[in-house]
Amino acid sequence: MALTTDALLQSLSDHVLAHGLQTASLRPLAKAAGTSDRMLIYHFGSKEALVDDVLHYIADRMAHDLTALLTDQRSRSAGALLENLWQAAQSETMRPTMRIWLELVAIASREGGAKANVADQIVTGFLDWTAAHLTDPEDAPFVLTQFEGLLVLQEAGHAATAATGLKRLREKLG
Template structure:
């Protein structure tokens, strides 16, 4: 593994714990065992490092989505929820929403298109999980389910009440 890859992994781990908002290179460098100068040399700029961190998270998300391809709709929703709501993924969910909201700003910078791409990826999986449904019905169901999952995840971050949210998911499906 190259030094750049090692530092990207370490930076990703750091961001999962501390978040991206207000991220400063100095504490990040200290936590990853390097210097701000090395980070800038290897990644070109702080924005490029952020892009790489988001790309890393996106690869993890796409791996999850790809692992669910071909499963029936209810199983896809169940497995998505079990995976993304697990305690050990709170940092990943926080990073996702940080990037999602930042990408919607007037000047999204390194977060450009993050939300749009994510919506498209998740909708594609949820539509494909309904092969017998008419396209407009599959699209509507996928849209509703995606909105529900995202809303439940936000509540999970805010309240940490997984049992309540699980019941909410169960009563909608």
């Protein structure tokens, strides 16, 4: 049975989420997908395109998963959406995605180029997603910057600081 691009992306994204971007070389990815590195190049054109497609696939999954968690689909205040995002980010299913995001940001900062373009596209998509779930869409940059700060603090070993900061933000935002 031939592997579809979607099935490959599912397997490849699972591998990247479990092992990080640093292990995203052709042979380990091919093994994870149950195919050869030549078939990956056939499907994606290059290693860079493959990794970019995997990152976009992960971002799309994240948006889908977040939307599924917001079961009532109503618009929220900035504080409420930030709290909802933070609760979602704490789940075992979302934590690996958050780590990959921070890893991508670090790579984009260090290397620029194609990874910076992918990071920019993901940020733009997340801003659009955030704006669509807010009572005031202009609050999307605020929510995103606060959320990113919380993630950085958590991954730097300061989860308590992040929790305290979120609590204070909620108090100030109402």
